[in-house]
Structures are given as structure tokens and as C-alpha cells.
Amino acid sequence: MSSVEHPLRKYLRPSVEATTFCPGCGDGTILASILRAIDELGMTMDDFVFVSGIGCAAWIISPNFNADVLHTTHGRPIAFATGIKLNLPEKKVMVVSGDGDLTAIGGNHLIHAARRNIDIVVICVNNGIYGMTGGQVAPTTPREARTITTPLGSIENTFDISRMVQASGASYVARWTTYQPRQLIRSIKKAVQKKGFAFIEVVSQCPVQFGAKTGAGNAVQMLEMYRQRSISVKKAAEMSPDEIGDRIVVGEFVDTVKPELCEEVAILKERARGEG
């Protein structure tokens, strides 16, 4: 009997037989989207170094990707990635981690990496909750949502992550949901090709924690909600904040060209050695 190998299997570590994702989790869609983007760009895993923090999304790359993978501490993958990229400027460095990791405990590194405009791709999986630890409120949890640590509903405001990264100086910022994998793949390809800090927020379903705790339902119901609530950046620009309400603004927020840190460092070194 002949067997057919999945076209993306070659990008996965041979020892990997299964993922650790819960049934219905959006991480699988994001894993496949990253690999499809790499495949469509005609790149190999040796062109990349992947870095992640702590949480479910950190396990998208670790151990699955058959590449140099650094699975780090909570909140710090961008800081590790900065040290890697500065010293391996010819490699593409991609961070894949969650919203709690990158915007709560790791928020400082995120805004400063964007400010420096260092050539790193960051895929931020935003499921609006702390999944791995049992469904606690996150900076991205919608107001009034009930979580295990906001049993009476969240009374805090919600981070608009993409806008924050845009304001911090990134070269490329886009947001998609797991309902839009084709657009997501296109954005990942652009982000990889961009010379500068490229950030993609992926709103992703966590049926086991977010769905169950907040009443958002199962994976299909959450994807259906993403379909209904998504509006384009263009459309949102013509609407008031009240009109936008709980809709998810998707699309490209920034796509620009500006000086990149590693290139600036190379120039500085030449100057310091009297060669500039």
C-alpha cells in the first residue's frame, strides 16, 4: 500500500507525531499558515530561526518546526530574538507566541523592538485569554467577559495590540482571524519579505478556555463569529468607535519602508573601524 505524505510534513521535525493543541484550537491553522507561506516563498527551514515564549501558541513552533527553535521564558521571546537577529542578520528570525506572552508580561520588549524596527517577524496569536494556565483574564479579553479570574465579568479595557505596535514604529502590521487563512498566509509572506519589524496579530479561537468560560461557544461558533464580526481596515476608517463596537478590524494597518536596526548597526561598525 502506498502512502501519501502531507506536502507540509517535510517542514516538521521527524520525531513529531502529534500536536499538543486542544480539539478546535486555532493554533493548527496558524501553524499550517506559517508553513504554507514559507513553502510558497520557496524558502527552507534553514533560512529561519524560530523563537517562542511560554503558552499554547509557543508550542506551535516547539518542537514541531524542523528548524533552529528557541523556546524561551514567559514574555521574553522578542528580547531573545533581538540578540539572535543582531548576530545572524542573514537569517529570518520569526517569533510565534501568544497575546499574554507578548503584550502582558512581554509588552515592553514588543514596543521597543517595534521602535528599533529590527528585522523580526512576530506572529501574535490572540485568543483573548490565558489558555494553558486555565482561562484567566488577559489584557486582550473583551470587557464584561467572564473568565476564571473575572467571575463577575472583566471591568478592564482591552488592548488594541495592532494599533499599539503601529504607534511604536513597526514597518508592517496586520491583523487577521483564523477565519481568513488565505489573507493570513499572504500577510506572513509579506512580513517575511519585509526589511523591518513586521507584526501580525492573529485572532484565534480557544474553545476550551475562552469559548467555555465566556460563553462564546465551540470552535465552529467562534469561527462563525469571526466571519460575522470582521470588517476591513478601510471600512472601519469611515466608522465611529461606537459603530465599530465589538467588531474585529482586519487587514493591513502599516506597510512602510524605514531604516532597519541591523543595517544601521552594520554602518555603525564600519564607521567605528574607520571604514565608513
Add this chain to the structure above:
Amino acid sequence: MGHTMESRRLPAGKYFMMGNVACAEGAIAAGCDFSAGYPITPASEITHTLAKRLPEVGGYFLQTEDEIGAICAGIGASWTGKRVLVPTSGPGISLMLENIGFAVGVETPVVLVNIQRGGPTTGAPTMGLQGDMIQPRRGSHGDYEIIALCPSSPQEMFDFMIRAFNLAERYRTPVFVMSDAFIGHMREEVSIPEPGEIDLMYRKIPEEGADLSKIKLFLDEDVAPMPIFGKGFRSHVTSSCHDEHGNRNLIDPTALDNFINRLRNKILKHRDEIVQVESDYDGCEVALVAYGAVARCAKEASYVARSKGMGVGYLRIITAWPFPEREVQELSQRIKRIIVLENNSGQYYPYVKAEAAGRAEVTFLPPEILGQVHDLDYVVQKVEEMLR
């Protein structure tokens, strides 16, 4: 007109140099080519020097958004094969500790310098205190071993950087240089050797094309080659408990036992190559035990006491961690009384006391006022009183 690398090296010779500057120059002489840090008194002169000097030798100093970013960027750089220095003071180390544990856990060479200042909290930034001596040993969570060296002079700020880099590379582990504001800001003669006189050790890395499934990449008590990034090794490096190939294992207690004990044994098994002390107590009844800035006074006090006819020797701890058990044991067998001098409220003292228990009497002698270097006359007088 182009400059060569050679002309950018500090020429060999004698300099009148601040300890922190000697530290930076020692790092460069040790082949340091990346550093990351955040401004902090009394360590800033190290980063000031590196910011100017590293680009001249093809390296780079990154000023990060905080000390957590500094240690993480440093570890990331080390995984690309760079020789990395992360200098700071106690408050910075407090912020870095979680990721120092990460460096231990995934076996990353990195040199940390703590120019200790008066604490707790913001404390007294320009005053020296040996207040952080247990921090490198036990500060990060979990069970691990660490290497820490204690320089006593600007010359040793230079020399110990070379030793620290060599130990870090040899054992694939973070190494601390535990200085303080006195030594960091002290200006003394520093002799810079010719580059050919400096022996540098480099980490092992797997041979390119090697079958990595056949060799240990982690958890080898004799130090596994480091599968650095960018070479096609496709390394899986995880902070999670892992096996010798880097595979995560969170369900088997045996895996955790290996993860802890093989990393510990990697240091402990080689303690004879790591631990250094300096001693002179033959025929003495009493020995002063000290390290760092205080060791200068302890040594001098033993000579003064001897000139007054008292049998007072000294043991200077150069490697604070791993703890020099054997050397303290031997000391306690050969003399009757140990006096531990520290510029703190007695941090290293309990370790010495425990090691010498049942063999020698151990007492503690802080300076008259914490934050001052021990006064020579005061120490000699105290020793006289104790021996009366």
C-alpha cells in the same frame, strides 16, 4: 586610511585604570563580541567602555529596554556563537534571575558581572556591599549549580574576565564575576598582557554534517557540543525539562532528575578545574576567610597580626561558587579558629561554618559600619581581642 584590528587592541603594557574599565578591556581581550545592558550605578562604566570599544573590534553593545531584555538578548547572541558579557549591579541581577536560570537550563555560555552596591532595594548605589553573594547561587528558581568568581583588584577585573569567559565556554554555563562598587570604581595599576600571552577556550560545537541523533547535545556531564543556530543543525532548544537531544519531557520524573543532576554534575564533577583559593595559614592557629574587596584587608591583617606575634593566616576565596568545600574542610582540620570577614551581615559565613562544623570554631566579623571596607586597624584589634 583603514585601521587594522590589531591597532584597535589596547597595547600591552601598564595602565592606571578603573576596575570597571579593566573589566570591559578584559572582556574584549577574552574575545567578547556582544554585550547588552541597561544603565545602572555603579556598573555603568563597563557599558560606557564597551559601547565605544566593541564596534571597533567588530562587535556590538546593545542598550536594552530593561535588564531582562539585556540577559535575554545576550543569551540569544550566545546561541549564534557569540561571546557575551552582561554587566550590571544587584538590582539588575534581581531582574535577570529567571533568565539566568534559563541559561543554566539550556546550557548557554554567558558572563555576568555584578558590581554589587548597597541594598536591599534602591539602597545606596555608590556604596559597595557584598550583599548579593547568595543571589547567583540560589536566586533563580529550581535546583542548579553556578560558577562565581570574586576579583579583589582592577587587575583581577581584567584577568578574571578571561577566566570567566573560558569557564563559560568550557562548561556551557553562565559565570558570574562578583565585584562591588569599591573594586569597580577603584583605580590601580593594571598590566595588560600581549594577546599571545592570553589563552582562550572556545565552546565545542558539533561538526558540520554530523548525525545529531547519535550525539548528546544537552545534559552531558562532560559538556555536550553546543548546536548553535544558523549552521543547519535544526536545534530544538527548550526551557522545558528535556532529554540529551532537547526533546521536551514533562511526564517522566526520571527526565527531571536527569535534567537537574546532569546539569549540576557538569559543574561539580569538574570542581577541581573550577575552584580556586589563595591561602597562607601554615602553622597558624587562626585563619581569616574573605573574598573580593575584603580579602585585601584580611590578607594585610594576617601579616600585621603575625608581625605582632599572633599566629594568624588567611584563606582567600577566589571561586565563591561552587563552594570550595574541600579547601574549607582542609583549613578547618589544620587550624583551630576561623574568622569570616564579609562586608555584609554574614552571607557566606553560614556555609563556612557548616563546612567547618565540629573541627574549628567559626566566627563572623563585619566591618564597623556596613558599606565601608574593613579597616585594617579595626580588624587587627578585633582579632587580638578574640585571641585573648
